[in-house]
Amino acid sequence: MSAASRAPQRSNRVVPRSNRALRVRRRATLAAAGAAAAALLVSACGSGGTSGGGGNTNFVTGTDGISTVPEGKRVAAPELSGETIEGKQLDVADYKGKVVVLNVWGSWCNPCRAEAKYFAKVSKEYADQGVQFVGINTRDGSTTAALAFEEDFGxxxxxxxxxxxxxMLRFEKGTLNPQAVPSTLVLDREGRIAARSLTSLSEERLLKMLKPVVAEK
Structure with missing residues (x-):
């Protein structure tokens, strides 16, 4: 057998251009799907941000991420009523005359768990100062996990x-970002939005939001 016949033969098969294009499209589709899944995972329970999506220009955001609204530029919170996770009826409008702290949370959300002890503590300390805390539990498939969360953190x-x-979607555009969980709003005694945070709060930052509104006459 000659050296030429013993040498490995290269394949001269040419991959059709249409097949190559199909493979490229498939790789691009998989990459896009992976990026979308990663984005969804991050946004499912993130630290929020300083913007609720634009539209509301009354907020003045400080370097600490807490946004406030001057008394003369505040807007009323929307109607917020329905069933609680305990199965009772609640209407936030019934608390008019009190300062109301609204906290959006989910039992699946680690930043929510990090701030929960501070909300429990401050809500008890300010209960006799005309302050009412109300949670808005979101994206929990059933109330079982939510009730366990409340029990765990008192x-x-x-x-x-x-x-x-x-x-959340009832609020004026730019007030709350549905992807920002946890989020917190402070309503003044007239039921108007006075302060906002789209991030998890420490006790210090929660009090920084709350105290000025409580001090208002």
Missing amino acids: IPYPSLYDPKGKL
């Missing part, structure tokens, strides 16, 4: 059950 105040985030 949450003494009620939470509206809002698994699909419909209550």
Whole structure:
């Protein structure tokens, strides 16, 4: 056998251009799907941000991420009522005359768990100072996990059950970002939005939001 016949033969098969294009499209589709999944995972329970999506220009955001609204530029919170995770009826409008702290949370959210002890503590300390805390529980498929969360952290105040985030969408555009969980709003005694945070709060930052509104006459 000659050396030429013993040498490995290269394949001269040419991959059709249409097949190569199909493979490229498939790789691009898989990459896009992976990026979308990663983005969804991050946004499912993130630290939020300083923007709720634009539209509301009354907020003045400080370097600490806490946004405030001057008294003369505040807007009323939307109607917030429904069933709590305990199965009772609640209407936030019934608390008019009190300062109301609204906290959006989910039992699946680690930043929510990090701040829960501070909300429990401050809500008890300010209960006799005309302050009412109300939770808005979101994206929990059932109330079982939410109730366990409240028991674990000793949450003494009620939470509206809002698994699909419909209550959040009632706010004026730019007030709340449905992807920012946890989020916190402070309503003044007239039911108007006075302060906001789209991130998890420490006790110090929670009090920084709350105290100025409580001090208002």
